[in-house]
Amino acid sequence: NAGVTQTPKFQVLKTGQSMTLQCAQDMNHEYMSWYRQDPGMGLRLIHYSVGAGITDQGEVPNGYNVSRSTTEDFPLRLLSAAPSQTSVYFCASSRAGGSDEQFFGPGTRLTVL
Amino acid sequence: GQQVMQIPQYQHVQEGEDFTTYCNSSTTLSNIQWYKQRPGGHPVFLIQLVKSGEVKKQKRLTFQFGEAKKNSSLHITATQTTDVGTYFCAGRSGGSYIPTFGRGTSLIVHP
Secondary structure: OOOEEEEOOEEEEOOOOOEEEEEEEOOOOOEEEEEEEEOOOEEEEEEEEEEOOEEEEOOOOOOEEEOOOOOOEOOEEEOOOOHHHOEEEEEEEEOOHHHOOOEEOOOEEEEEO | OOOEEEEOOEEEEEOOOOEEEEEEEOOOOOEEEEEEEOOOOOOEEEEEEOOOOOEEEEOOEEEEEOOOOOEEEEEEOOOOHHHOEEEEEEEEOOOOOOOEEOOOEEEEEEO
16 A cells, blocks of 8 residues: 655745645545644644545635545645745545544645745 | 644753653543654654543553543653654544644754
């Protein structure tokens, strides 16, 4: 099993550009989440999904969109990148949400100029 | 919303010294999880505590869940350089699908 995979590993954008961060898992997990990690701020939840076709907002959803058309994939879209979105982004999946361990992907380091 | 506070933010220790990080929630938790993130890496699950007053051990690591299920701690005995990293707690309240992470404690071990 590959576990949770994320692409790309690194990305540099200009302000106003859009892009999609990819996340996939091969563990048949129902729950998937996107976090951003900034120095001293821990892991902040952006959006999450409890199953295909179901998504909801987390703590910091503004500027991001998600969709979940399959169990395996949970892409994160930046609509119009801003310097404040410079961060490390982690995707995670779990079998049973907060009552089960979360498996994290390797992360995407995004810089917005 | 639910808040999870974690202290200290940083801890420098000499190799062989003990280390403790504390996690406090503003609400009663259903469970609490602990993760470790090595520098440049991603968070990796360590353990989950569910019961009031629960204590679990993993080699030199001891995890505790408070009687009121609002606080937790991670204690490392006789730190080693391999313990370097950031330790996060993540607590879940009854109505939440996804746990809330604390800001983490970065452990720096000096040889």
